[in-house]
Amino acid sequence: MTADVPELTAHLGYWLRQVSNHVSHAFARRVAARDVTVAEWAMMRVLYSTQPVAPSQLADEMGMTRGAISKLADRLVAKSLVARQASSTDGRAQSLRLTPQGARMVPDLAALAEENEAECFAHLSSEDRATLRRILKEAVVRLDITTTPME
Amino acid sequence: MTADVPELTAHLGYWLRQVSNHVSHAFARRVAARDVTVAEWAMMRVLYSTQPVAPSQLADEMGMTRGAISKLADRLVAKSLVARQASSTDGRAQSLRLTPQGARMVPDLAALAEENEAECFAHLSSEDRATLRRILKEAVVRLDITTTPME
DNA sequence: TATTGTTATACTCTATAACTATA
């Protein structure tokens, strides 16, 4: 009997993943034209508002491990978009910030994010957009999606 | 000026990704107890309904390249959950199907999918669940999310 | 030549764990 096994499409998780993946990939293609990945953009955007910031704080804010942050920072440093700076008071501490070149790119990348958002959700009524936002935000709160992974 | 650069949280894409990632990771943890990954489960579920099936057809249905299907099938074959069979009429053609062991696992994994779905979306009203489903399904249609990637 | 499938290679994203330097 197959009747007792629901289709993949029976789950909200399935539809969520389809749409989310599409939106992310569409955005990835856009920023690839600037030689930047989605995760790199996210870090740059956070740095743009909160600067300079310790890698460990960034890990908390972005919900990633310190190792992942370190590797991501490496890539951005190699592209001269981010700079590391040692703390003068604590020999262990580092801080990250955008280089002038990195900072200059942020508004440009933000425009691509706007473009992507517009293109992906243009077909929704403004009411549906608001509803979708409300439901997703509620889910983030209820599912407690803010915690850094295990260390 | 920072005022002209919207926060990451301004975008529906951001919230979508947060929730979608959480749901997928929660499911990944569940099926990991059965030594199966999310992509492996998806292939097993499709095979359960459509069996036997050619790798190329599976690639179309799952929106993956043939190379990716081949690699995924390799893993499932190594776990004795899927079997390859050569076509008797076309020397190039292969077909994939679940082994009896693989087929027996499907209802079990499906139960984990139900569990995950319930846990992740239990907090939503049934109206919100229906609305979310409608909006996401519409998006899949409007964004034309069905096409296989480039070959 | 075109098609089916596999293999080789590469890259993103992320994790865990070991390690270094400092506190």
Next chain:
DNA sequence: TATAGTTATAGAGTATAACAATA
């Protein structure tokens, strides 16, 4: 010992491209 950060390693997921066998 505890903490900050980096590095090493691994693995999922996916892509592109080259390839072998067959049609």
